Amino acid sequence: MQNSIALVVATRNKGKTSEIRELLKDFPIEIKNLDDFGPIPQVEEDGDTFDENAYKKASFTARILGYPALADDSGLLVDALDGAPGVYSARYAGENATDEERYAKILQEIKGKTNRKAAFECVISIAVPTGPALTYEARCEGVIAEQPSGSNGFGYDPIFYYPELKKTFAELTQEEKNSVSHRGKAFREVQEEFDKILIWIRQNMPVQEKFICSED
Numbered sequence: 001m002q003n004s005i006a007l008v009v010a011t012r013n014k015g016k017t018s019e020i021r022e023l024l025k026d027f028p029i030e031i032k033n034l035d036d037f038g039p040i041p042q043v044e045e046d047g048d049t050f051d052e053n054a055y056k057k058a059s060f061t062a063r064i065l066g067y068p069a070l071a072d073d074s075g076l077l078v079d080a081l082d083g084a085p086g087v088y089s090a091r092y093a094g095e096n097a098t099d100e101e102r103y104a105k106i107l108q109e110i111k112g113k114t115n116r117k118a119a120f121e122c123v124i125s126i127a128v129p130t131g132p133a134l135t136y137e138a139r140c141e142g143v144i145a146e147q148p149s150g151s152n153g154f155g156y157d158p159i160f161y162y163p164e165l166k167k168t169f170a171e172l173t174q175e176e177k178n179s180v181s182h183r184g185k186a187f188r189e190v191q192e193e194f195d196k197i198l199i200w201i202r203q204n205m206p207v208q209e210k211f212i213c214s215e216d
């Protein structure tokens with residue numbers, strides 16, 4: 001009998017959670033969400049890079065909960081806006097804005113510009129409570145659509161047109177999006193290294209009992 005490892009997916013974004021669960025579904029781990037625990041203080045995502053913020057979220061969660069944790073920090077970079085919204089993607093139109101308000105602001109700002117190139121970037125950090133972490137990152141290139149289209153996915157997906165599939169990300173199924181997206185690509189590396197990651201977690205966890213769940 002083998003014991004499996006529990007891993008907390010440290011995100012409050014339901015769209016991301018769903019994609020990440022799908023990307024990790026074939027692996028021998030027990031995935032926990034933040035909702036599985038009581039109230040947890042929110043991490044301030046004040047880093048200058050996706051790397052910094054992903055590490056902050058993963059290491060903070062691991063430390064507070066005593067489990068290995070995986071965080072994703074990601075965002076949209078628009079060429080004609082000098083890489084904005086970038087690390088500010090989640091709060092581009094203000095803290096309480098909706099996804100629609102955020103992408104409407106981008107459409108407004110690039111109105112009339114000929115260069116509509118954009119990219120999504122994603123950094124995954126997997127951390128243990130004592131601090132060490134592993135990092136994976138990827139990028140996906142596309143263009144900003146003239147108008148929003150599609151209702152799948154989340155965030156900026158309705159305005160992110162992916163030329164190879166001639167659709168916006170919001171017009172793709174979750175499986176199709178995961179097969180080409182920034183998050184999907186970063187997780188492909190996680191998947192390839194999964195055995196090594198499990199060994200690394202076991203070696204770096206301070207207390208062995210809590211994060212190992214018996215399989216029945």
Ligand SMILES: O=P(O)(O)OP(=O)(O)OP(=O)(O)OC[C@H]1O[C@@H](n2cnc3c(O)ncnc32)[C@H](O)[C@@H]1O
Pocket residue numbers: 010011012013016045072073074075076089090120153154155156157169181183
């Ligand atoms: O920090 P957590 O709790 O994970 O959730 P979040 O929504 O705040 O996530 P980020 O801090 O990483 O902010 C990234 C923002 O970029 C956008 N984004 C990231 N990945 C995306 C994707 O695959 N499709 C569309 N928009 C995406 C989306 O609006 C996110 O809110």
Ligand SMILES: [Mg+2]
Pocket residue numbers: 045090
């Ligand atoms: Mg966030």
